[in-house]
Amino acid sequence: MTEHATADPATEAFVAHRNLLFTVAYEMLGSAADAEDVLQETWLRWSDVDLEQVRDVRAYLVRITTRQALNRLRGMKRRKEAYVGPWLPEPLLTAPDVAEDVELAESVSMAMMLVLETLSPTERAVFVLREAFDVGYDEIAEAVGKTPAAVRQIAHRARRHVDARRPRQVVPASASRAALEAFRRAIETMDTQALLEVLAPEVVLMNDGGGIKQASPRPILGADKVTRFMLGVLGKNTDRAITLSPTVVNGAPALLVHLDGEFDGVLAAQVEGAVITGLYYVRNPQKLTRVTAETSLTLR
Numbered sequence: 001m002t003e004h005a006t007a008d009p010a011t012e013a014f015v016a017h018r019n020l021l022f023t024v025a026y027e028m029l030g031s032a033a034d035a036e037d038v039l040q041e042t043w044l045r046w047s048d049v050d051l052e053q054v055r056d057v058r059a060y061l062v063r064i065t066t067r068q069a070l071n072r073l074r075g076m077k078r079r080k081e082a083y084v085g086p087w088l089p090e091p092l093l094t095a096p097d098v099a100e101d102v103e104l105a106e107s108v109s110m111a112m113m114l115v116l117e118t119l120s121p122t123e124r125a126v127f128v129l130r131e132a133f134d135v136g137y138d139e140i141a142e143a144v145g146k147t148p149a150a151v152r153q154i155a156h157r158a159r160r161h162v163d164a165r166r167p168r169q170v171v172p173a174s175a176s177r178a179a180l181e182a183f184r185r186a187i188e189t190m191d192t193q194a195l196l197e198v199l200a201p202e203v204v205l206m207n208d209g210g211g212i213k214q215a216s217p218r219p220i221l222g223a224d225k226v227t228r229f230m231l232g233v234l235g236k237n238t239d240r241a242i243t244l245s246p247t248v249v250n251g252a253p254a255l256l257v258h259l260d261g262e263f264d265g266v267l268a269a270q271v272e273g274a275v276i277t278g279l280y281y282v283r284n285p286q287k288l289t290r291v292t293a294e295t296s297l298t299l300r
Contacts, residue, residue, distance in 0.1 A: 010046060010047055010049070013046075013051075013057045013061070014046055014061065017058055017062075019296045019297065019298045020061075020062070020133075020299070020300065021039055021042060021061055021065045022035055022036070022296075023108070023297045023298055023299065024066065024069065024128065024129070024133065025038040025065055025068075025069045026092070026297070027108060027113070027116070027128045027132060028073055028116075028125055029069055029072060029073055029076065030089035030090065030113050030116070031076075031090045031287075032090045032092060032290045032295065033090065034072055034076065035069075038065060038068045041068045042061065042064045042065045042068055045064050045068075046061060059135070059139050062133070062139070066125055066129065066143035066144065067143060067144075069125070070121055070122070073121040073124065074121050077121075083210065083211075084209070084211030084217075085208060085209055085210070085211065085215050085216070085217050085218075086206045086207065086208055086215070086216075086217075086218070086219060087208060088110065088114070088206060088208035088280050088282050089110060089113040089114070090282075090287040090290060091110070091249045091250060091268060091282050091287065091288070091291055092108070092249065092290045092291070092295040092297070093248065093249060093291045093292065093293065093294050094108075094248050094249065094250060094251050094294060094295060095248070095294050095296070098251040098297060099248055099251050100173060101251070102170060103299065104299050105250075105252055106170055106251075107128075107131075107132040107299065108251050109167075109250055109251060109252055109270070110249075110250055110252070110268045110270065110278070110280045111166070111167050111270040111278055112166060113250070114280075115162055115166050116128070118161065119158055119161060119162070122144055122146070122154060123157065123161070124158070125140075125143065125144050126140055126151055126154045126158055127155065127159065129143065132299055133299055134299075137151050137152055137155070167270055169272050169273070171271050171272060173253060175271055175273075175274065176252055176253045176269065178274070179269065179271045179276050180246070180253050180254070180255060180269055180271075180276075181246070182194065183195065183198050183199075184246075184255060187230060187234055187244060188242060188243075188244060192227060192231065195227045195230065196223050196224070196227055198275060198276055199226055199227065199276050200223065200272070200276060200277045201222065201223050202221070202222065202277065203221075203223050203226050203275075203276055203277055203278065203279065204220070204277070204278050204279070205219065205220040205229060205278075205280075205281065206220075206278075206280050206281070207280075207281035207282075207283060208281070208282045208283060208284050208287065209283045209284055210286060212283075212284055212285060213264075213265070213283035214283075215281075216229065226279065234259070240259045241261070242257070242258070242259055243257075243261075244256070244257060244258075244267070245258070247266075247291070250268065252269075253269070254266055254268040254269065255267040255268075263288070265281055265283035265288065266281070266291055267279065267280070267282075268280040268282075
C-alpha cells in the first residue's frame with residue numbers, strides 16, 4: 001500500500017469506532033482477552049455488511065458487538081462457576097486522564113465491574129448500553145432481541161439493582177491517590193496502626209489467583225483481618241522485598257506489586273471519603289497481560 005492509499009470504508013469505520021467497541025465488550029465481559037475476541041467476531045460480520053444499507057455506522061457496530069458479547073457472556077458463566085477462588089475483572093492499564101473523566105472511570109472501575117457481575121447477561125447488556133453509552137431503547141432492543149417496552153423494564157430493574165450495590169459515593173482521583181499512598185507507606189514500613197487507619201472498619205479484600213497463585217478462597221471482611229492478611233502476604237511474615245508502584249488501572253489509582261523484584265500482581269482499591277472500603281488484588285498471571293501498555297477506552 002502506498003502512502004497515498006487509503007483503507008476501504010468498512011475498515012476505516014471499524015478502526016474509527018474500535019476503542020468504543022472494545023469498551024462496550026469489556027464492560028459487558030470484564031475480560032480484555034474475551035473483548036478482543038468479540039472485536040474479531042464483530043469485524044468478520046461487519047466486513048460482510050452492505051454499507052449502503054447502514055444508516056448509522058456507530059449504532060450498527062455497537063449492535064453487532066453487543067450480540068457477540070452477549071453470546072460470549074452466556075458461555076462464560078460455566079467458566080466462572082469452575083473458577084478457583086474469587087473472580088475479579090481483568091485489570092487494564094489506562095491513561096491518567098481517564099481517572100479525571102468521572103463517568104468513564106466509574107463505569108470501568110473494579111467496584112462497578114463487580115456489581116455488573118451480579119446482573120443477568122441481558123440485564124448487564126441493557127444497563128451498560130443505556131447507562132454508560134446512552135444508547136436509545138429502540139437500538140438496545142434490536143441488539144438484545146427484546147421489544148423496546150421490555151428493554152425499558154429491564155433497564156429499570158437493572159438500575160435499581162446496581163444502585164443498591166454500587167459504591168455510596170464517587171471520590172476524586174486525588175482522594176484515591178492519597179488513600180493508596182497512605183496504604184503503600186503502611187505496607188512498606190509494616191505499620192499496623194497506620195494500615196488500620198486507612199482501612200474502613202467494614203473493608204472487603206478480594207484476591208484472585210485463579211488457582212495459579214496463592215489467594216484467599218473467599219473475600220476477607222473487616223479491617224483487622226485484612227490488615228493481618230496483607231501484612232502476612234506482603235510484609236511482616238515474609239522475607240521478601242516488596243515494592244508498591246503507583247499506576248492507573250481501570251481509570252483509577254492503583255498499585256503494581258513486586259516481590260523480590262518479580263511482578264506479582266495489581267492492587268486496586270475502592271475509596272470512600274478518606275478510607276479504603278474495597279481492595280482487589282489480581283495475582284492470576286493470565287489476567288495481567290494488559291498492565292504494561294495503556295488500553296484506550298471511551299464512551300463515545
